Amino acid sequence: MHYQDRYLRYTRVRVADPALSRELVEAALGSVATNWAGLLASHCPAAEAWDILGSFIAQAVRSRAAARRCSVVYRVLPPLQADVVILRHRLCLSDEQAADLLGVEESVVTTQLRMAHRTVSRNLQQSQITAKRGM
Numbered sequence: 001m002h003y004q005d006r007y008l009r010y011t012r013v014r015v016a017d018p019a020l021s022r023e024l025v026e027a028a029l030g031s032v033a034t035n036w037a038g039l040l041a042s043h044c045p046a047a048e049a050w051d052i053l054g055s056f057i058a059q060a061v062r063s064r065a066a067a068r069r070c071s072v073v074y075r076v077l078p079p080l081q082a083d084v085v086i087l088r089h090r091l092c093l094s095d096e097q098a099a100d101l102l103g104v105e106e107s108v109v110t111t112q113l114r115m116a117h118r119t120v121s122r123n124l125q126q127s128q129i130t131a132k133r134g135m
Contacts, residue, residue, distance in 0.1 A: 001029065003046075003049070003101055004025065004029065006091070006093070006097075006101050007025045007028065007029075007053055007101075008021055008022065008025045009091050010053075010086060010087065010091060010101075011024050011025050011053070011057060013086055013090050013091065014057050014061065014086070015057065015060055015061060020060060024053070024056045024057055024060055025053070027056050028049070028052050028053040028055075028056045031052050031056075032048075032049045032052055035052075044103040044104075045103070046100065046101070046102070046103030047102065047103025047104065048103070049103070050101065050102050050103055054079070054083075073085055073086065076119065076120065076123060077116050077119055077120075080102075080108075080112055081112045081113075081115055081116040081119070082116070083102065084098060084102075084109050084112040084113050084116060085113065085116050087101065087102070087109075088109070088113055095109045095110055095113075
């Protein structure tokens with residue numbers, strides 16, 4: 001419940017549907033509650049809860065035909081990098097807040113964000129080169 005508001009904000013960015021976002025977060029938190037003992041026994045309960053939320057979102061996004069505003073981020077970047085980009089740039093969370101939500105060390109967020117920026121820069125350069133060749 002501690003993360004419910006941030007989960008909801010994140011999910012709204014991913015699915016662009018407030019009602020569906022609330023349903024997904026409630027379902028994920030219900031799953032967390034149902035599996036609470038197992039989560040507490042895991043290495044990092046926050047990471048496990050994040051994975052549960054991610055699974056619900058992924059299933060919803062796959063089953064809906066409408067394009068998502070941030071779906072391109074998930075096509076270009078690995079899931080963790082895309083999550084970090086969304087949390088840092090769309091939700092304006094600090095590295096510390098994003099790390100806490102993801103259940104990872106702050107250095108992981110910093111590294112993943114740096115890698116995402118490199119990947120996006122590289123893709124933009126490749127696109128520009130391809131565009132110039134096509135002219």
